[in-house]
Amino acid sequence: MSTIAIEQGAAGASTRRRVPLIRVLVLCDQYLTSEAIRVALRHRPFELLGVGQPQRAVQPRQAARIVEDLQPQVGLLVQEMTDPSRSRDAQKILQHVESIPWLVLTGSPEGPAWGGFLAAGARAVLPMTIGLNQLADALVKVSNGVEVMAQYRRDDVVAQW
Numbered sequence: 001m002s003t004i005a006i007e008q009g010a011a012g013a014s015t016r017r018r019v020p021l022i023r024v025l026v027l028c029d030q031y032l033t034s035e036a037i038r039v040a041l042r043h044r045p046f047e048l049l050g051v052g053q054p055q056r057a058v059q060p061r062q063a064a065r066i067v068e069d070l071q072p073q074v075g076l077l078v079q080e081m082t083d084p085s086r087s088r089d090a091q092k093i094l095q096h097v098e099s100i101p102w103l104v105l106t107g108s109p110e111g112p113a114w115g116g117f118l119a120a121g122a123r124a125v126l127p128m129t130i131g132l133n134q135l136a137d138a139l140v141k142v143s144n145g146v147e148v149m150a151q152y153r154r155d156d157v158v159a160q161w
Helices: 031-041 061-070 084-096 114-120 132-143 151-160
Strands: 004-010 015-020 022-028 044-049 075-078 103-105 124-127
Touching: 004 044, 015 044, 022 031, 022 061, 031 044, 031 075, 061 084, 075 084, 075 132, 084 114, 084 132, 103 114, 114 124, 114 151, 124 132
Parallel strands: 022 044, 022 075, 075 103, 103 124
Antiparallel strands: 004 015
16 A cells, blocks of 8 residues: 655644555546646645546446556546536446546536436535645545535435436
């Protein structure tokens, strides 16, 4: 298991400890966005895994093989929900790869499309407007089975779907 050294301290005191890294598979159909997320999170307790190609080229069976090979603990799917066919393709990946919990990050407004991703198996859908700390916190929570979205919000968007 990979670890990262974390320095913490108060009032000049410094302690160093090793924290196990959470293996995160990043699927994104926009390469630059994927790279930006990976760079932004690289100093956090994550080992970020990418498939090297935009998500739209990844089919559900390929995604399942990637998950089997890389053994991530959580998946981060970055997906705009404006194109129904691309959304369906991404939802198929979530449905086919149930061995890891998924967090969906989107620039699309909260509504029925979010419910479609939750119904397909995502543990949470969050807006791209969240900060880096919130994203890191959500990835840790999702990987540990802790709820990220309030149940009433989940129920509302799934009912809209």
